[in-house]
Amino acid sequence: MAPKKRIGSRLVAAFWRVIGFFTVSAICGVLAASLVVPGVAATGVAVRNSIIFFNSLPSELTVGTPSQSTKVLSADGKTIATFYAENRVKVGLDQMSPFIKDAIVAIEDSRFYEHGGVDPQGILRALTSNLTSGGQQGASTLTQQYVTNVLNESLLSADRGDQVILSGQKSIGVKVREMKLAIELEKKYTKDQILEGYLNIVFFNRDAYGIEAAAHHFFSTTAKDLTLPQAALLAGLVNSPSFYDPAVHPENSIQRRNQVLAKMLSLGKITQAEHDAAVATGVDLKITQAQQGCAAAEIGPYFCDYVSHLILNNPAYGVDPADREKLLYRGGLTITTTLDSRLQVAAQAQVDATAGANPDKWGASLVSIGPGTGRILAMAQNTVFLPAPGKFDTQLNFNADSKDANGNDLNGAGGFQPGSTMKPFTFAEWLNEGKSMTTEVDASRRSYPLDFPWKSSCGKVLGAYDTAQKNLGAADDLQNNDEGYYRPMPVNYGLYNSINTATFAEAAQLDFCGIQKMVDAVGLHSGVDNAPVNMLQLGNLLGAIGVAPLHLANAFATFANDGTYCAPVAIVDVTDAAGRKLPAETSNCHNAVKPEVARGVNSVLQDVLKRGSGVYIEPKVQGQFPVAAKTGTSNNNGATWVAGYTTGLATASFFGDTLEGQKRPGQNVTINGTFYKNIDGYMLAGPQWANYMAQVAALYPAAAFPPPPESMTKPPQ
Numbered sequence: 001m002a003p004k005k006r007i008g009s010r011l012v013a014a015f016w017r018v019i020g021f022f023t024v025s026a027i028c029g030v031l032a033a034s035l036v037v038p039g040v041a042a043t044g045v046a047v048r049n050s051i052i053f054f055n056s057l058p059s060e061l062t063v064g065t066p067s068q069s070t071k072v073l074s075a076d077g078k079t080i081a082t083f084y085a086e087n088r089v090k091v092g093l094d095q096m097s098p099f100i101k102d103a104i105v106a107i108e109d110s111r112f113y114e115h116g117g118v119d120p121q122g123i124l125r126a127l128t129s130n131l132t133s134g135g136q137q138g139a140s141t142l143t144q145q146y147v148t149n150v151l152n153e154s155l156l157s158a159d160r161g162d163q164v165i166l167s168g169q170k171s172i173g174v175k176v177r178e179m180k181l182a183i184e185l186e187k188k189y190t191k192d193q194i195l196e197g198y199l200n201i202v203f204f205n206r207d208a209y210g211i212e213a214a215a216h217h218f219f220s221t222t223a224k225d226l227t228l229p230q231a232a233l234l235a236g237l238v239n240s241p242s243f244y245d246p247a248v249h250p251e252n253s254i255q256r257r258n259q260v261l262a263k264m265l266s267l268g269k270i271t272q273a274e275h276d277a278a279v280a281t282g283v284d285l286k287i288t289q290a291q292q293g294c295a296a297a298e299i300g301p302y303f304c305d306y307v308s309h310l311i312l313n314n315p316a317y318g319v320d321p322a323d324r325e326k327l328l329y330r331g332g333l334t335i336t337t338t339l340d341s342r343l344q345v346a347a348q349a350q351v352d353a354t355a356g357a358n359p360d361k362w363g364a365s366l367v368s369i370g371p372g373t374g375r376i377l378a379m380a381q382n383t384v385f386l387p388a389p390g391k392f393d394t395q396l397n398f399n400a401d402s403k404d405a406n407g408n409d410l411n412g413a414g415g416f417q418p419g420s421t422m423k424p425f426t427f428a429e430w431l432n433e434g435k436s437m438t439t440e441v442d443a444s445r446r447s448y449p450l451d452f453p454w455k456s457s458c459g460k461v462l463g464a465y466d467t468a469q470k471n472l473g474a475a476d477d478l479q480n481n482d483e484g485y486y487r488p489m490p491v492n493y494g495l496y497n498s499i500n501t502a503t504f505a506e507a508a509q510l511d512f513c514g515i516q517k518m519v520d521a522v523g524l525h526s527g528v529d530n531a532p533v534n535m536l537q538l539g540n541l542l543g544a545i546g547v548a549p550l551h552l553a554n555a556f557a558t559f560a561n562d563g564t565y566c567a568p569v570a571i572v573d574v575t576d577a578a579g580r581k582l583p584a585e586t587s588n589c590h591n592a593v594k595p596e597v598a599r600g601v602n603s604v605l606q607d608v609l610k611r612g613s614g615v616y617i618e619p620k621v622q623g624q625f626p627v628a629a630k631t632g633t634s635n636n637n638g639a640t641w642v643a644g645y646t647t648g649l650a651t652a653s654f655f656g657d658t659l660e661g662q663k664r665p666g667q668n669v670t671i672n673g674t675f676y677k678n679i680d681g682y683m684l685a686g687p688q689w690a691n692y693m694a695q696v697a698a699l700y701p702a703a704a705f706p707p708p709p710e711s712m713t714k715p716p717q
Helices: 003-036 045-056 098-108 120-133 142-157 172-188 191-201 211-219 228-237 250-266 272-279 301-313 321-330 341-355 419-432 467-472 491-496 500-507 512-521 538-542 549-560 595-611 685-699
Strands: 070-073 079-083 203-205 334-337 363-369 376-381 440-442 488-490 564-566 571-575 589-591 628-633 639-645 650-656 667-671 674-678
Touching: 070 301, 079 301, 098 142, 098 191, 098 228, 098 250, 142 172, 142 191, 172 191, 191 211, 203 211, 203 228, 211 228, 228 250, 228 272, 250 272, 301 321, 301 334, 301 376, 301 571, 341 363, 341 376, 341 685, 363 549, 363 685, 419 491, 419 500, 419 512, 419 538, 419 549, 419 595, 419 628, 419 639, 440 491, 440 500, 488 491, 491 500, 491 595, 500 538, 549 564, 549 595, 549 628, 549 639, 549 650, 595 628, 628 685, 639 685, 650 685
Parallel strands: 070 334
Antiparallel strands: 070 079, 334 571, 363 376, 363 650, 440 488, 564 589, 628 639, 639 650, 667 674
């Protein structure tokens, strides 16, 4: 370009900047009149109209608690998981480093403590610079920025994020409305309250909302412990979280940080020595990547999932699922659970070790209940939530029901066939009807035809081809695990050796409605639909209907608790972001089994490990503490169990096919390098249970089981 043309262009540009300066001055005069002294009489029509427009704008701003992270804690205070839509932890101004307070004020609004919410001087300076020199200075005060954040947060919380207006897209009307709200906000709150609110709401990173989350994310520290260079870097970041992201653009971040430090120095907030030392430091990030939800749980991911479903299914936490989800992800709840982290760590290590590399994806699980409280103390399985190389992944909870009693989803696998772990409940009814545990029954009988006269007090003595009789079905050829047990034997001997024909011989002398009531009383039900386990079907005497490990463990906890049943409990305390208590679960206990009956069951199940079906379980725990147990195996060996307990801890251990409803037989398989012709309860589920109990049972001291009355142990006359 020719020199004369360049000079001409500069003159034109200068002319329009001068015109722009006077135009801006006029605009600022109107704004100053309307914003600073809106109530004064004005003679100019433009000023008068602007004041009328200004005064007609809404002045109320609802400053609610911004979206906060929910924490799920173990009973001993360990973090299980965090839920959030925006990763934010609210802290008071006194819990923030003085450096961050000074840094954010210095760089974003140095006149913060002087203006009344809107700074006409700042507006004039910014507009003059922008129009006369082509700059891009902003003029929003911290109060105005806080207003913008509050408005945006309210939209996001209401799932109206599409209505958020970005700063560069705001109309003059929108900006003036926010100015009005800023002025009114300053009348309602102190400067420190506004600064605290701003630092808790402002966006730093997609994984860090508010200064506490930002400090943790970028430097693995707290807002209170931020150093000068760290605080200056974060203060500079809010202007453009992507451009100044220190993890992506460290050079931009350092340049911006040094601008903040220079501003702090010019305002006298730091000394020259502090400034120079801070400038000399690098970015020095120590990023802690935020993770939320049960897939990222630190311990107990499936217990976490169970707890989250309890919250989402409970009307106490919101009128509909959407409200409950909003509370969980935005409500800043602290949910204290029953989980004992010591037991959980031990349980997880054990289920992972049981199946080893597990290319065939066999499932292993452990769940523990506190007798007398119903508290779920551990819940583990040998899978991961999300796909990972070499891992068995599933989001189904092996230990839980598919649905709750109201039909709400629990994300459970729906239970597994309990096999012989059902036998103690028939034996309990035997004792409940006043029979001796040493009575001899004919375990040689292997066939019960359709016309066999089973008893049912619910209706009548059942006759041949009666409708109810048909429901019971027939047993054509009962099989025991070993040939030598088809003979008469005492009932207790039949139970601790897990003899199928002995259980049927007992049932032949019992009231099936009594067996049904016993099973119902201890909380056993179908894991698929919560329906009762129909004990008027013969197959259920030997565990044909799938039950969840959680409820099997709790049924045995009833025996451990002298016959008192307590419903499972996972949540003991819930507080919201303001510290208000919300409903939690309480132990719901009732007498389910007569104490003398429970004592009789306990007496016989102690023999399972001494000389019965669990005698080969290693390591030996009998002798370390008083303990009772029962093994169980489904017909095709696809589900195997040990359910065992002390007076302080009840645990169900499962190993089997979790993928196809135990359709895969546990036969001729290799597990963790060992070949098994047939998997039995004592082989894998047994050592899993024993190793775990050997580690943790002492944490819940076990007393000796009270003995049964002599009338139960004496042979019948």
